[in-house]
Every structure is written in structure tokens, then in C-alpha cells.
Amino acid sequence: MISYTIRRLLMLIPVLIGMSLITFSIIHLIPGNPAQTILGEQATPQQIEQLEEQLGLNEPYFVQYADYMMGLLQGDLGTSLRTNGAISAEIWPFLAATIELTLFAMVFAIIVGVNAGIISAWKQNSIFDYTAMIIALVGVSMPIFWLGLMEQWIFAQNLGWFPAFGRGNPRDPVETVTHFYLIDTLISGRPDQFVTTLRHLVLPGIALGTIPMAIIARMTRSSMLEVLRSDYIRTVEAKGINSLSVVYRHGFKNAVIPVLTVVGLQTGALLGGAILTETIFSWPGIGRYVYDAISNRDYPVIQTGILVVAFMFVMINLLVDLLYSYIDPRIKY
Amino acid sequence: MKKGKWLVSVLALTTLLAACGGDDSEPANGGTNDGATNNEPANNEEPANGENGEAAAEEPAGDMAADQSLIFARGGDSVSLDYASVTDGESSRVTQQIYESLLFFADDSFELEPGLATEWDVSEDGLTYTFTLREGVSFHDGTPFNADAVKLNFERWADPNHEYNFADEGYAYSVYGTQFGGFAGDEGHVIEEINAVSDYEVEFVLNQQLGSFLQNMGMSYFAMTSPAAFEEFGATINENPVGTGPFKFVSWSRNDSIVLEKNEDYWQEGLPKLDQVIFQVIPDNSARLTALRSGEIDLMDGLNPDDIAAIEGEAGLAMFERTTNNIGYLGFNMDKEPFDNQQVRQALNHAIDKETLITTLYAGLAEPAKNIIPPGYLGYNDQVDEYAYDPDRAMELLEEAGLGDGFELDLWTMPVARPYMPDPERAAEVMQANLADIGVTANIVSMEWATYLEQTEAGEQDVFMLGWSGTNGDPDYFFGNLLTQDAIPGGNRTFYRSDEFDALVDQAKVSIDEEERADLYEQAQAIMHEDAPMVPLVHSRPVLAGSDRIADYVPHPSTSEPLTDVYLTE
Numbered sequence: 093m094i095s096y097t098i099r100r101l102l103m104l105i106p107v108l109i110g111m112s113l114i115t116f117s118i119i120h121l122i123p124g125n126p127a128q129t130i131l132g133e134q135a136t137p138q139q140i141e142q143l144e145e146q147l148g149l150n151e152p153y154f155v156q157y158a159d160y161m162m163g164l165l166q167g168d169l170g171t172s173l174r175t176n177g178a179i180s181a182e183i184w185p186f187l188a189a190t191i192e193l194t195l196f197a198m199v200f201a202i203i204v205g206v207n208a209g210i211i212s213a214w215k216q217n218s219i220f221d222y223t224a225m226i227i228a229l230v231g232v233s234m235p236i237f238w239l240g241l242m243e244q245w246i247f248a249q250n251l252g253w254f255p256a257f258g259r260g261n262p263r264d265p266v267e268t269v270t271h272f273y274l275i276d277t278l279i280s281g282r283p284d285q286f287v288t289t290l291r292h293l294v295l296p297g298i299a300l301g302t303i304p305m306a307i308i309a310r311m312t313r314s315s316m317l318e319v320l321r322s323d324y325i326r327t328v329e330a331k332g333i334n335s336l337s338v339v340y341r342h343g344f345k346n347a348v349i350p351v352l353t354v355v356g357l358q359t360g361a362l363l364g365g366a367i368l369t370e371t372i373f374s375w376p377g378i379g380r381y382v383y384d385a386i387s388n389r390d391y392p393v394i395q396t397g398i399l400v401v402a403f404m405f406v407m408i409n410l411l412v413d414l415l416y417s418y419i420d421p422r423i424k425y
Numbered sequence: 426m427k428k429g430k431w432l433v434s435v436l437a438l439t440t441l442l443a444a445c446g447g448d449d450s451e452p453a454n455g456g457t458n459d460g461a462t463n464n465e466p467a468n469n470e471e472p473a474n475g476e477n478g479e480a481a482a483e484e485p486a487g488d489m490a491a492d493q494s495l496i497f498a499r500g501g502d503s504v505s506l507d508y509a510s511v512t513d514g515e516s517s518r519v520t521q522q523i524y525e526s527l528l529f530f531a532d533d534s535f536e537l538e539p540g541l542a543t544e545w546d547v548s549e550d551g552l553t554y555t556f557t558l559r560e561g562v563s564f565h566d567g568t569p570f571n572a573d574a575v576k577l578n579f580e581r582w583a584d585p586n587h588e589y590n591f592a593d594e595g596y597a598y599s600v601y602g603t604q605f606g607g608f609a610g611d612e613g614h615v616i617e618e619i620n621a622v623s624d625y626e627v628e629f630v631l632n633q634q635l636g637s638f639l640q641n642m643g644m645s646y647f648a649m650t651s652p653a654a655f656e657e658f659g660a661t662i663n664e665n666p667v668g669t670g671p672f673k674f675v676s677w678s679r680n681d682s683i684v685l686e687k688n689e690d691y692w693q694e695g696l697p698k699l700d701q702v703i704f705q706v707i708p709d710n711s712a713r714l715t716a717l718r719s720g721e722i723d724l725m726d727g728l729n730p731d732d733i734a735a736i737e738g739e740a741g742l743a744m745f746e747r748t749t750n751n752i753g754y755l756g757f758n759m760d761k762e763p764f765d766n767q768q769v770r771q772a773l774n775h776a777i778d779k780e781t782l783i784t785t786l787y788a789g790l791a792e793p794a795k796n797i798i799p800p801g802y803l804g805y806n807d808q809v810d811e812y813a814y815d816p817d818r819a820m821e822l823l824e825e826a827g828l829g830d831g832f833e834l835d836l837w838t839m840p841v842a843r844p845y846m847p848d849p850e851r852a853a854e855v856m857q858a859n860l861a862d863i864g865v866t867a868n869i870v871s872m873e874w875a876t877y878l879e880q881t882e883a884g885e886q887d888v889f890m891l892g893w894s895g896t897n898g899d900p901d902y903f904f905g906n907l908l909t910q911d912a913i914p915g916g917n918r919t920f921y922r923s924d925e926f927d928a929l930v931d932q933a934k935v936s937i938d939e940e941e942r943a944d945l946y947e948q949a950q951a952i953m954h955e956d957a958p959m960v961p962l963v964h965s966r967p968v969l970a971g972s973d974r975i976a977d978y979v980p981h982p983s984t985s986e987p988l989t990d991v992y993l994t995e
Contacts, residue, residue, distance in 0.1 A: 122873075123872075123873065123875075123876040123879075124873055124874070124875030124876040124879065125875055125879055126875070128875045128878050128879055129874065129875040131512060131599070132512060132513070132878075133843075133878055133891065133892075133893075133916075134512065134893065134894070134896075134906070134916070135512070135599070136599075136603055136906075136912075136915050136916070137882075137914055137915050138599075138602065139597075139599040139602065139603065142597055142599065142602075143597055143599070146592070146595055146597055147595070171595070173595075174504055175504060175505060175663075175679075176505070176594060176595045176596065176660075176663065177664075182679060185678060185679065186679070186680065240712075241711060241712070241715075244712060244715045245715060248715055248716075248719045248721075249715050249718050249719045252719060255719075255721055256712060256715050256716045256719055256721060257705075257707050257712060257713075257716050257721065258681065258682075258705070258707075259681070262496055262681075262682045262684070262703045262705050263494050263496070263701065263703065265676060265678070265682070265684060268678075371708045371709050371712075372709050372712050373712065374681075374705075374706060374707040374708060374709070374712065374716075376678065376679065376680040376681040376706070380680055380708070381679075381680060384501075384502075384680065389875060
């Protein structure tokens with residue numbers, strides 16, 4: 093198990109180098125000069141030239157890449173062209189914000205999705221089953237931005253139950269330590285802020301979690317149906333153990349592997365793909381950090397942002413793989 | 426019963442969460458006060474309550490709200506709080522509150538008023554400017570503001586080798602270069618030297634006259650930072666701004682919010698009235714409006730013109746209109762056929778229906794343009810006869826130019842909304858229809874923004890849409906950048922070349938006699954009108970939406986204004 097883990101970790105290196113080379117090449121192929129983008133339409137050619145020189149954009153492509161990789165090896169993630177700040181220092185708050193939102197969304201997706209899937213399978217062809225599966229189908233096909241705007245309109249503007257934007261009350265900023273607000277508010281002993289943070293998570297969390305929720309529900313249902321038809325379940329039922337406990341305790345454990353795969357993939361996808369949700373709900377996360385960098389041609393930030401997201405994606409897959417063999421010892425490598 | 430357990434728990438949790446923070450979703454009065462009284466003060470609310478009483482007593486209006494914290498929502502974050510090293514409006518909107526320049530602009534115009542300098546004197550030859558500085562002003566760090574501070578700030582921008590220039594850290598003071606003809610040692614650099622005559626008197630010696638010198642002094646780019654702060658923060662000054670302004674910097678979480686608090690020692694007695702100003706980033710236009718409607722923010726920029734009609738009748742909301750300070754235009758590439766023909770250009774000027782454009786795309790918040798500078802600017806030529814919307818006349822002119830059967834052109838439109846052009850794509854469609862009416866086929870071309878700017882500068886286009894916004898209220902900023910031959914390549918994307926026009930503009934640039942300047946610019950506009958290198962389309966009036974509790978807020982044409990006088994009513 094340990095050697096497997098180490099082998100998997102070593103495999104990350106070529107993956108990340110390949111990834112960095114691809115991102116680096118692609119963003120240099122995009123037409124449009126970053127200096128021009130940064131300075132806007134009122135820039136003079138002299139200003140543009142000066143900025144290019146300063147940013148090192150006159151250097152040949154490979155020199156720029158080599159500089160970047162050398163820095164990376166020394167733990168330097170580069171400097172943002174736009175803000176002049178060190179990316180390593182800048183990126184963490186955004187990453188933490190996205191992780192917090194993603195985890196909340198996944199907790200929502202898993203709790204609702206798994207339970208809905210299990211119950212649908214247990215009561216196959218019942219009203220509940222049909223309703224849940226229709227909701228799941230709608231959930232998968234619903235555009236996130238539409239769902240987000242509807243949530244805001246109903247729950248923020250009309251009902252006033254939940255806030256429409258941000259991570260907390262801007263008038264009462266959270267004292268940041270880890271940049272995970274739920275944790276930070278507890279550290280600073282502010283239960284009121286903890287609740288505020290939680291309330292801010294609800295709408296974007298649901299918007300982001302709806303698609304994975306639907307996918308998980310459908311996956312759980314089909315996986316459970318298969319398990320419920322197997323012999324050992326029939327044996328357990330024959331022993332007279334009540335059925336809900338059979339479904340949860342004996343059935344789900346064996347149906348969980350495909351669900352876990354889906355959960356892993358979805359978490360990875362959410363980490364990188366939360367841009368729409370983050371934009372609609374003004375969530376200062378990594379998706380928006382990279383998006384803003386793209387619209388400003390902030391090369392180093394785009395590269396680093398994508399690398400970090402790729403890294404997390406790979407790590408989550410690794411975690412899922414390791415979990416497989418933990419849950420089902422028959423899976424060996 | 427059991428199967429519904431999860432559903433019940435989820436619902437219960439949701440309701441609980443909604444109920445718990447019920448007071449927090451109330452706009453201004455909830456959260457902050459709770460935070461400040463229950464526990465440690467979150468940052469700065471505690472002194473605020475005490476102060477409020479006094480301030481309210483002084484105010485004749487007497488209807489000031491207890492909570493004077495204002496949330497200003499906008500689409501993007503500031504780039505840097507080192508104002509002179511960046512050009513974006515979102516940066517200056519914040520630094521405007523923290524920093525002050527020697528001269529101020531009037532609330533709603535570019536008329537100059539005393540700022541950190543109480544008086545100024547120009548020598549007869551127009552080469553020496555002496556400013557008398559305001560006494561008793563201190564920076565937020567407690568150090569005094571004086572002539573040495575002024576000298577240090579200007580030298581810092583002018584000299585790339587200055588210890589606080591931070592060129593090695595990637596700072597560039599490009600606006601300084603543009604406004605003052607380059608940097609120390611450059612041939613065109615107009616500031617010869619700066620002398621601290623006494624503690625409160627500073628003298629600028631120029632090597633040539635500069636008509637816009639005083640206007641430049643009012644620009645937010647040339648505001649004063651505490652010399653002690655440079656020493657303390659070095660190149661991180663962009664995250665630790667220390668000025669003399671009405672508000673002090675508290676915190677900045679990137680892409681989210683910038684928090685400022687009242688400067689209790691501000692030199693203007695009884696000001697500012699707000700205790701706290703928060704600049705909140707909400708990228709999506711509709712989401713920002715939702716936040717305003719739900720009372721989570723107080724003021725917002727970047728309103729969709731389509732939403733204006735809906736907001737106008739809404740209780741609790743108010744609109745704030747900026748004075749016009751820009752031009753949106755349709756430019757011809759005069760290096761290409763048939764746009765090198767004056768008759769063709771005049772014909773197309775007659776073909777565009779500006780009124781329809783304004784009703785459909787600006788919700789009426791714009792006026793048709795006939796010059797490139799907005800009305801009200803020094804030297805605005807009102808005698809110029811606008812090319813009236815007249816398709817028949819247009820066709821006649823085309824006939825005379827030998828293009829009676831019409832022709833085909835590429836109409837370039839930008840991919841992003843601009844203050845002078847809120848919906849470029851639809852604007853292009855309207856104009857496409859106008860052109861079709863006179864037999865001209867326009868193919869709409871769009872591309873990514875940076876590429877668009879590059880390609881138009883390189884002259885790849887036939888006909889293109891673009892615009893320009895004023896920054897210091899000086900006409901030279903428009904004429905010099907958009908139409909003179911010096912601006913090729915650069916802002917002059919029509920490739921208009923007129924020696925006569927250039928001579929007038931150059932003469933006006935170095936003149937310091939207002940009347941003479943006005944006269945020269947009027948002549949220049951008459952020439953430009955005849956030559957018609959572009960169709961001046963509109964001067965738009967951007968609007969902001971906000972709570973009707975906001976009092977004394979006057980949006981400035983420069984797009985960023987100090988919030989010194991603003992307060993919230995009950």
C-alpha cells in the first residue's frame with residue numbers, strides 16, 4: 093500500500109510537467125498582447141513597449157518557460173503581471189474559498205444524492221422513485237447560472253432568507269487564519285459569524301452541488317438495484333432483519349464503489365469548474381482567480397492556477413483509488 | 426416515517442440557517458452592530474457609534490442613520506492601490522478616498538479647486554508654478570504633509586532610478602510619462618526641477634509650457650503618499666496605502682472587498698460623514714442588482730441599460746447619473762479605399778441614425794455627438810453643423826463619389842461593453858441596418874479585445890467602433906490622442922493626417938491662455954468636421970443605482986469621486 097502510494101505520487105511529476113508545458117504553450121498561442129490588455133484602449137505604444145520590457149514578454153518563448161520552471165522548482169509560483177504580487181502568497185485565499193465551497197457542495201450532493209438513490213432503489217417504481225429520478229434528470233440538465241440566478245431571485249431578493257453574494261458579511265470581516273471561514277470563525281470564537289458563513293454557503297453550495305447530486309443519485313440507485321437483487325441480500329432478508337437496515341447496512345456497503353468513483357470525479361470537476369457559480373455568487377475562489385487572469389492575460393497566474401487545479405484533481409483521484417482498496421480489500425494493486 | 430428522515434433533517438437545517446441569521450440579512454442595521462457589541466470589535470465599528478451622535482447633532486438635516494457604513498459594489502477589483510502605477514478606474518475609485526492631490530476637481534466637473542494646495546501661482550512665461558500648501562494636514566500615519574513630501578512623490582514617478590520608484594518590482598508610472606512628456610532625462614519631459622521653497626511652498630520649474638499642467642495636478646494619479654510609508658512598506662506600498670484623504674485603509678481581500686474607515690483626523694472639519702466604506706466585487710451585473718434589491722449593498726456601478734426602466738419606479742432605489750465625459754465613435758480607416766474619399770466618409774456620416782441608437786441601446790442616457798470632445802469642454806465648437814440623419818443625402822454623396830451602386834465593408838465591433846458603448850454588438854447591428862438602407866453591405870467583424878485593439882492600431886480594419894473617456898477634463902487628451910499624426914500608431918486608429926489640424930492642436934497644447942486655447946480647439950474641430958475621419962456617435966451618461974438612503978452623492982465625470990460628503994439617511 094505504501095509503495096503503491098509512493099509510486100502514484102512519483103507519477104505526478106511527469107503529469108504536472110506535461111501539464112505545465114501544455115498550458116504554457118496554449119496561452120502563448122492566444123492572440124493579443126498582455127501589455128495591451130493590462131493597459132487598455134487608452135494606452136500609448138510607448139507605454140505598451142515599456143510594460144512589455146518590464147514583464148519580460150520580449151524574451152523568447154523557451155526562455156520564459158525555463159524561467160518559470162526554474163522558479164517553480166524553488167517553490168516560486170511566479171509573480172502576477174497584473175498585481176505584481178507573489179502568486180504563492182496570493183493564491184491560497186482563493187483556493188481555500190473554492191475548497192470550502194466545493195466541500196459544502198459535495199456534502200450536500202452526497203447526503204441528498206446517496207439517500208435519494210438508496211430510497212429510490214429500495215422503493216423502485218414508487219412515486220418517490222419517479223419523482224427523485226425526474227428531479228435528478230432536471231438537475232443534470234439545468235444550467236448552473238440559471239439555477240443560481242433563480243435561487244438569488246427567490247431566496248435572497250424575495251424571501252430574504254439567504255444572502256446573495258460573498259462569503260460573509262462585508263461589514264463584519266472574518267479574521268482570517270486558515271482562510272477556511274468555517275474554521276476561522278470558530279478559532280476567533282465568533283459563533284454568529286460561523287452561522288453567517290454557513291448561510292452564505294447555502295445558495296452557491298446548492299447551485300454547485302445540484303449536478304453532482306443528480307449524478308450521485310442516479311449512480312447510487314442503479315448500483316443499489318444491482319446489489320439488492322443479489323443472493324446475500326435475499327439471505328439477510330430471509331433472516332427477518334428489517335428492510336431499511338438491510339438496505340443501508342448490508343446493501344450500500346457493496347454498492348459504494350461506483351458511487352465513490354463518481355464522487356471523486358465530481359469533486360475534481362467542481363474544484364476546477366466552479367467559475368460560473370463563483371461569478372454569480374461573487375465567491376472569491378480559484379475559478380474566478382483564473383478567469384480574471386485569463387481576461388487580463390496574466391500568464392503566470394493562468395499557468396499556476398491550472399497547475400494547482402490539475403494537481404488537486406490528480407490528488408483526489410489518488411485518494412479515491414486508495415479508498416477503494418480500503419473499503420474493498422479485494423481490490424489490490 | 427423513517428424514510429423521510431433525511432429530508433426532514435435537510436429541511437430543518439435549511440430553516441434553522443435561514444432563521445438564525447434573520448437579522449443579518451437586514452441591510453445596514455443588523456450584522457455590524459451585533460458583531461461589535463457581542464465580542465471583540467471586528468475592526469472599526471466601536472468608535473463609530475459614539476461619533477455618530479456628534480456628527481448628527483452638527484448636521485442640520487438631522488436624519489442621519491445610526492449605521493454609517495456604505496457598501497459600494499462594482500464589477501471588478503482594484504489592480505493596485507499605488508494609484509500612479511495603474512490606469513484602471515476601479516483602482517482610482519478606491520485610492521480617491523485614501524489619497525489627495527494638490528488640486529481638487531469640483532464635485533461634478535473638471536473645474537479646479539484648492540486641494541492640498543490652497544493657492545497656486547503661474548509665472549508670466551508659464552514656466553514656473555508655485556503652490557502654497559495647506560498647513561496642519563497629516564498623513565494617516567501621523568507624519569505631516571509638506572513641500573518635501575510633494576517633491577519626493579513627483580521625483581519618485583519621474584525618475585526610474587529613484588529609490589521609491591520600484592521599477593525593479595514591476596511598477597511603471599505610465600500616466601506620468603504621458604501627461605508630462607516622458608520621464609527624467611527624456612527629451613520631452615517638461616518638469617525641469619521641483620523645489621521646496623519652504624515647508625509649505627513648492628515650486629515646479631518647467632522647460633516648456635504645458636497647457637494642461639494644472640488640470641494634471643487634479644488627477645487622481647498625482648496624489649500624495651506619505652514619505653514615511655515608502656520607507657516602511659517599500660514596494661508593498663500598493664497594499665498599504667497611506668495618504669491624507671478622508672478614509673483610511675483597513676483591509677483588502679483580493680477579488681472580494683476593500684474596507685476603509687473614517688479618518689478621524691481629517692483636515693476638513695466634520696468630514697467625512699461615513700464611518701466605513703466597503704468596495705465589494707460582484708462580477709455579474711444581474712447578481713449585483715439582486716444584491717442591491719435585497720439590501721445587501723447600498724450602491725452599484727455597471728447597470729444594464731435594460732434594467733434602468735424597471736428600477737426607476739422601484740421603491741427604495743435611486744439612480745445616480747454621471748455627467749457625460751466620453752465619446753463613442755465609428756472610425757474610418759483613411760488609409761484604405763474607399764474611406765480615403767472625403768465624400769464617402771461624409772455620406773456614411775449622414776447614414777447613421779444616432780437617435781435610434783440612443784433610444785434602443787442607451788435607454789436614452791446619451792446625447793448624439795457632433796464633435797469628439799463632450800459639450801462643456803474648453804473649446805467645444807457648438808457652431809459645427811451636425812451631419813443630419815439623411816439617407817437620401819448619403820446616397821447622393823455616394824453617387825458623386827462614383828459608388829452609387831453601393832459597396833461592401835467590414836464593420837469591426839468590440840467584444841466588450843464599454844462606458845461609451847454598453848452593447849457594442851447590437852449597436853453594430855443597428856448601424857448595419859442603417860448602412861443597408863443606402864446600399865452599403867456591412868459585414869460585422871468581432872474578435873477578442875486585446876487583439877481588437879492591436880489590429881485596429883495596426884490598421885487592419887475598414888470601419889471600426891471605439892471610444893474614449895476623459896481623465897483630466899482637458900481637450901488635449903482627446904485631440905492629441907485620437908487624431909494627431911503623433912498618435913500613429915496608437916490612439917489615432919483612423920490614420921487621419923492633417924498638418925493644419927495638428928498645428929492647431931500642438932499650439933493649443935503648449936498655450937496657457939484659456940481663450941487662445943479655446944479658439945484654437947474650435948478651429949481644429951471645424952477642420953475635423955469637414956474631413957470627417959469618423960462618425961462621432963454619442964456622449965453617454967453612465968448611471969449608477971443605489972439605495973435612496975444615500976445622500977449627497979454626486980458621481981464625478983472622471984468615474985471616481987471622493988465620498989467625503991456622502992451619508993446615509995434613516
